[in-house]
Amino acid sequence: xxxxxxxxxxxxxxxxxxxxxxxxxxxxxxxxxxxxxxxxxxxxxxxxxxxxxxxxxxxxxxxxxxxxxxxxxxxxxxxxxxxxxxxxxxxxxxxxxxxxxxxxxxxxxxxxxxxxxxxxxxxxxxxxxxxxxxxxxxxxxxxxxxxxxxxxxxxxxxxxxxxxxxxxxxxxxxxxxxxxxxxxxxxxxxxxxxxxxxxxxxxxxxxxxxxxxxxxxxxxxxxxxxxxxxxxxxxxxxxxxxxxxxxxxxxxxxxxxxxxxxxxxxxxxxxxxxxxxxxxxxx
Numbered sequence: 430x431x432x433x434x435x436x437x438x439x440x441x442x443x444x445x446x447x448x449x450x451x452x453x454x455x456x457x458x459x460x461x462x463x464x465x466x467x468x469x470x471x472x473x474x475x476x477x478x479x480x481x482x483x484x485x486x487x488x489x490x491x492x493x494x495x496x497x498x499x500x501x502x503x504x505x506x507x508x509x510x511x512x513x514x515x516x517x518x519x520x521x522x523x524x525x526x527x528x529x530x531x532x533x534x535x536x537x538x539x540x541x542x543x544x545x546x547x548x549x550x551x552x553x554x555x556x557x558x559x560x561x562x563x564x565x566x567x568x569x570x571x572x573x574x575x576x577x578x579x580x581x582x583x584x585x586x587x588x589x590x591x592x593x594x595x596x597x598x599x600x601x602x603x604x605x606x607x608x609x610x611x612x613x614x615x616x617x618x619x620x621x622x623x624x625x626x627x628x629x630x631x632x633x634x635x636x637x638x639x640x641x642x643x644x645x646x647x648x649x650x651x652x653x654x655x656x657x658x659x660x661x662x663x664x665x666x667x668x669x670x671x672x673x674x675x676x677x678x679x680x681x682x683x684x685x686x687x688x689x690x691x692x693x694x695x696x697x698x699x700x701x702x703x704x705x706x707x708x709x710x711x712x
Contacts, residue, residue: 433496453510453511455513456541456542458511459487459542460488460545461488461489461542461546461601462488462490462545463492463547465494465532465549465551466492466493466496466550466674467495467528469672469673469674470503472691472695473550475553475699475702477489477507477512480554480672481511482557482702483560484561485563488511490512490536491504492517492532492536494528494529495518512561515539515681523622524624526611526633527549527634529592530609530635541679543600544595545593545596545597545602546563547575547592547596547597548593548595549592549593549671551687552665553668555664555665555667555668556666559594567596571653572597572601572602573596573601573643573648575592575593575653576591576652576653577589577590577652579656580657582629582632586631590639590654593656605642605646607642607643608638608639609638611635611638614633614712617641635679640641640646653666656669673687673690
């Protein structure tokens with residue numbers, strides 16, 4: 430690598446060492462794209478290529494949530510001036526949704542742009558102007574724009590914004606104290622043990638605290654699409670193979686089905702990448 434993430438400890442390569450020596454700083458972008466990930470470097474590499482070819486190119490932040498050393502080494506190799514890799518190495522959690530929730534809280538703290546685009550490693554963009562379109566909508570329609578949470582067993586999921594492919598105006602999120610923490614959500618409702626409860630499926634969940642905060646402060650949101658669980662969700666904007674990660678973790682049968690979707694999605698994504706690259710070169 431010919432650059433340094435943080436030129437400190439006597440290595441003073443720029444006048445302000447805390448700013449790093451990348452020519453284009455993270456805060457020089459309009460949008461930061463965040464991808465929590467776990468043991469899917471093969472898929473992640475395609476997702477990143479699609480992000481880099483967006484007409485509104487984002488700064489990219491990968492939050493690894495505990496990949497094996499082999500997979501994490503591969504993810505680390507993706508570091509570049511426009512891409513950071515951060516890692517959460519916990520010894521355990523009380524709830525499986527803690528992993529993405531903690532990753533997103535970390536991402537919101539680390540974000541240095543006015544807009545944050547949240548997405549998944551298995552969500553392949555299908556429009557080259559998708560991030561630009563989300564940014565435009567966030568600037569003109571509502572400070573939060575994205576896909577609706579997929580159907581849940583609890584009664585108030587409708588209208589909630591997921592983190593499949595969603596854009597957030599960070600100054601607004603900072604003012605209302607937006608967050609993702611399941612622990613924080615449980616404490617608000619005086620729940621001492623928030624470990625998974627079959628009597629309360631999907632509650633707590635990754636996106637619920639943030640959506641309750643949005644509702645409490647009456648912050649307008651704009652839904653641009655819907656999804657179904659355990660399916661390949663394919664529309665004009667995204668190709669979301671949900672969810673190869675959870676399938677690989679605890680459901681071999683589902684993982685095989687999801688892998689078929691992913692294999693097909695990657696082939697189609699590679700065709701888009703070639704087309705988008707040609708258009709970018711011609712511009």
